[in-house]
Amino acid sequence: MKVGIIGATGYGGAELLRILQSHPAFTIAAIYSSSQQGKDITAHYPHLSHLSMTLDEIHPEAIAKQTDIVFLGVPSGISAEIAPSLLKAGCTVIDLSGDFRLKNIEQYEKWYNKKPAPKEWVDQAVYAMPEINRSAIKQDTKFISNPGCYPTATLLGLAPVVQNKLAKEGSIIIDAKSGVSGAGQTASFGTIYSELNENFKIYKVNQHQHIPEMEQMLSTWGYEAPITFSTHLVPMTRGIMSTIYVSLASSVDQAKIEQLYMEFYKDEPFIRIRNNNQFPATKEVFGSNYCDIGFLLDERTGRLTIVSVIDNLMKGAAGQAVQNANILCGLDETAGLQLSPVYP
Ligand SMILES: NC(=O)C1=CN([C@@H]2O[C@H](COP(=O)(O)OP(=O)(O)OC[C@H]3O[C@@H](n4cnc5c(N)ncnc54)[C@H](OP(=O)(O)O)[C@@H]3O)[C@@H](O)[C@H]2O)C=CC1
Numbered sequence: 650m651k652v653g654i655i656g657a658t659g660y661g662g663a664e665l666l667r668i669l670q671s672h673p674a675f676t677i678a679a680i681y682s683s684s685q686q687g688k689d690i691t692a693h694y695p696h697l698s699h700l701s702m703t704l705d706e707i708h709p710e711a712i713a714k715q716t717d718i719v720f721l722g723v724p725s726g727i728s729a730e731i732a733p734s735l736l737k738a739g740c741t742v743i744d745l746s747g748d749f750r751l752k753n754i755e756q757y758e759k760w761y762n763k764k765p766a767p768k769e770w771v772d773q774a775v776y777a778m779p780e781i782n783r784s785a786i787k788q789d790t791k792f793i794s795n796p797g798c799y800p801t802a803t804l805l806g807l808a809p810v811v812q813n814k815l816a817k818e819g820s821i822i823i824d825a826k827s828g829v830s831g832a833g834q835t836a837s838f839g840t841i842y843s844e845l846n847e848n849f850k851i852y853k854v855n856q857h858q859h860i861p862e863m864e865q866m867l868s869t870w871g872y873e874a875p876i877t878f879s880t881h882l883v884p885m886t887r888g889i890m891s892t893i894y895v896s897l898a899s900s901v902d903q904a905k906i907e908q909l910y911m912e913f914y915k916d917e918p919f920i921r922i923r924n925n926n927q928f929p930a931t932k933e934v935f936g937s938n939y940c941d942i943g944f945l946l947d948e949r950t951g952r953l954t955i956v957s958v959i960d961n962l963m964k965g966a967a968g969q970a971v972q973n974a975n976i977l978c979g980l981d982e983t984a985g986l987q988l989s990p991v992y993p
């Protein structure tokens with residue numbers, strides 16, 4: 650099976666290269682760039698010098714001939730422009746951006762502050778988070794919209810509670826933190842070393858573009874109230890920790906909640922539940938496709954604290970995209986993804 654990567658010079662693209670170079674069923678047929686055509690990937694990423702691949706121009710018809718699946722790892726706003734021409738040319742596309750996740754394009758315009766992709770293409774995109782809706786991916790699916798990094802950690806943390814109608818309406822508060830690679834490789838004032846080092850910042854308060862993505866999924870689970878979601882930049886390279894507070898709608902104890910999570914995720918190869926009141930740390934998933942989840946009920950307040958961690962570039966982007974590609978191709982979902990976290 651031949652795969653291609655558009656945006657291979659980006660962080661998500663580099664992570665796709667890292668996974669796909671040793672995938673048992675996928676071969677990297679070509680990599681594409683809008684700004685570095687004709688150059689070797691090594692010119693941008695010396696750590697990939699063992700691959701020695703030339704970056705090609707983005708020509709949809711040629712990409713359709715060269716690949717069975719193409720991963721699109723370009724910024725939001727750019728995917729909306731590129732994906733339709735790829736699909737028209739006959740490519741099968743897995744898009745990592747936020748451009749096709751929101752079914753309501755007015756919501757996209759409001760939260761991303763960008764022109765939305767044409768509705769007809771948004772309608773065709775299958776939003777796929779394997780542990781939640783892997784059956785949405787059919788054999789003839791041509792277009793997958795990969796979930797956002799924060800929504801992946803948060804929704805996986807919340808699913809057992811919300812789907813079992815245990816969340817009190819209006820009570821969900823999410824306090825999330827990300828390493829700086831979540832912002833991609835282009836430096837901005839907020840992501841330069843002197844701003845990040847020995848610093849801890851909140852950003853996009855009540856304005857984060859992942860809020861409607863999470864609310865869209867929560868509403869399919871019957872939770873209709875708006876959520877409070879805050880994001881923080883942590884002086885580290887990779888990792889997301891989503892700390893979620895939710896008031897419980899009925900009285901259950903810690904043992905029952907543990908049982909619920911264990912049961913909900915019992916067949917999931919990439920979800921690891923911490924029991925005995927243990928909480929996960931971002932380093933425990935670093936470089937892997939795992940999502941680790943811990944939780945503790947505060948019996949005084951009736952609130953549950955859930956902590957969900959992922960590597961933003963793996964389960965939050967490239968790893969989940971490959972997991973989706975595996976499902977699409979009828980492969981073992983874990984193919985190419987059985988990587989232990991890098992520790993310490
Ligand atoms: N970083 C993360 O943790 C996550 C990222 N995402 C999403 O994945 C996508 C890629 O993110 P990431 O790799 O971090 O981003 P980067 O900024 O690191 O890389 C994006 C790449 O897109 C390409 N690009 C930029 N402008 C254009 C353009 N006009 N036309 C075509 N290609 C362009 C560039 O490659 P070139 O110049 O070679 O074309 C660039 O290397 C984004 O949509 C992001 O929101 C999703 C989840 C997590």
Ligand SMILES: CC(=O)N[C@@H](CCC(=O)OP(=O)(O)O)C(=O)O
Nearest residue numbers: 725746747797798827828831832
């Ligand atoms: C640390 C950091 O800046 N993270 C980014 C994640 C962006 C992202 O992944 O964008 P999509 O909307 O395409 O998913 C942010 O919070 O905006």
